[in-house]
Structures are given as C-alpha cells and as structure tokens.
Amino acid sequence: MLIGFMNNPNNELLKEIELAGEFESDFLELTIEYPKSLPSLVIASKKEINDLLSTYSLGLVSHAAWFLFPASPYDSIRNASLKEAEKIIEAAAKINAKQVTFHSDPMPFVYKREQREILVSRTIDAIDHMNSFAKNLGLTFCIENYNAASFGFADFQRLFSEVDCKMTLDVGHCHIPQIDNRYLADYLGEFKDRIIHVHAHDNNGEKDEHLGIGNGGIDWKKSLKLLKKQYDGTITVEDHSSNRKQFLLSKKALEELWEKA
Numbered sequence: 001m002l003i004g005f006m007n008n009p010n011n012e013l014l015k016e017i018e019l020a021g022e023f024e025s026d027f028l029e030l031t032i033e034y035p036k037s038l039p040s041l042v043i044a045s046k047k048e049i050n051d052l053l054s055t056y057s058l059g060l061v062s063h064a065a066w067f068l069f070p071a072s073p074y075d076s077i078r079n080a081s082l083k084e085a086e087k088i089i090e091a092a093a094k095i096n097a098k099q100v101t102f103h104s105d106p107m108p109f110v111y112k113r114e115q116r117e118i119l120v121s122r123t124i125d126a127i128d129h130m131n132s133f134a135k136n137l138g139l140t141f142c143i144e145n146y147n148a149a150s151f152g153f154a155d156f157q158r159l160f161s162e163v164d165c166k167m168t169l170d171v172g173h174c175h176i177p178q179i180d181n182r183y184l185a186d187y188l189g190e191f192k193d194r195i196i197h198v199h200a201h202d203n204n205g206e207k208d209e210h211l212g213i214g215n216g217g218i219d220w221k222k223s224l225k226l227l228k229k230q231y232d233g234t235i236t237v238e239d240h241s242s243n244r245k246q247f248l249l250s251k252k253a254l255e256e257l258w259e260k261a
C-alpha cells in the first residue's frame, strides 16, 4: 500500500510538492485545477515538477478539477468542459502521470427525475470520450464515486459494461447516505477489477467534510479490513484540513490501521 498527498490548488504548486516530499508521502496526487494548478501552469513548470518529484522520490497520479460540466444539457457548456478535460489530460501526460481521476457532473439537479436517463447517457458519452483521449496519451482514466444523484452504483454497472475505463474508489463518499446510496462493501464486491486507486478521508455521515482519518465516524478498522482483502495499491489521503500537518496524523493512522487490518 502506498500513501499519497494531494496539493491544495490555492497554494503555489511547487511548494505543495515540497510539502508532499517533506511529509514523506509515497506519491503526489496532483489535482490540475484553478487557480494555481491550471493545465497551462503545470505544463510551464514541467521541468521543476519532475525535478522535485525525483528529488523526493515521489510517484505521481493526477486528478481533474471536480467542477467541470461533462453532462451539461447545454451543448456549448458540455463541449467547453470536454475541451478543458482534454487540457487537463494533456498536462497530466506531459508530466508523466500514470493515471487521471475525474468526477461525474456536479449539477445533477438541473435534470428532472424523468430526465435521469439523459443525464446518465451524456455522462457515459463524456467518459467514453475522455477515456479514449487519455488512452491515446498513455494514461489510465478513472471515474470516482462522488454523488449518486449524478452517477450512482447502477450507473457504474452500466458504464463498465460499455466503456473500458477504471475506477477511483472514494471511501469517504460512500459513507454518506445522502451522497451515495451504496457502501464500501458493495463497490468492492462489484467493481473489484476496475478499482485501481483509492481516496481516504473521514466524515460524520452527513456532509462531505474531508476530515483527517479517525476524525469522523468511519469505522476504519472494518473498512480497511475489507479493502485490504483485495487491494494493495495507492491510497491518497484527501484530508482538506487547513492545518496541513494533519496529513501526518492521517498518514500515521492509516499506516497503523493497515498494518493491523
């Protein structure tokens, strides 16, 4: 199991990579997003990024901005979102990231219940497009469980029967019934062969709080036992606490829990 650190896109990117190195994480999950990690900025700092990654022996995966609109009912907005997605994937490929994770559309409520089929079809079409684009550049495309209203368990089943892409399993998101309608065991059981990356953060089961590991209500002992049975890959701590040193506590907790799981 490898533990990763995610940059805060509001901070200077190179300083964030130094932080990942100083915190002795195994890899960086570079989120390529507004304002300080835009694709153009990542490409402009390509050499410095790769130098820092090698100085600290950090592996690299990437994450896209979560506020793109790949299923927007407005074609011009959807097309612009896909263009931005392509820029993110190109930037990730330029710095030799192995994989890139995307979320589903963040505004499912613009569709009425009876239009859900349209939302899901547009999402699957968008994923198909981004997945092919990533594959052509040598990157593995992952879609993350994020919000069942936008793209839920049954939608993932349909997606994987139509598109050959992978999945990032977010342990925090499937602990919030209002956000997701299935639990960790369901995802692990059903999508075993698709899950190639994991996000870990805590919450109290109501809001997507992105707390440090052990600071919310997730039963990590049980969750990691389930996960470890079939997974031994990269886990990014998506702890969004303002105190960045909280990452160290989360990392330690995760290592100890994993050891005993």
Ligand SMILES: [Zn+2]
Binding pocket: 144, 170, 199, 238
């Ligand atoms: Zn996540």
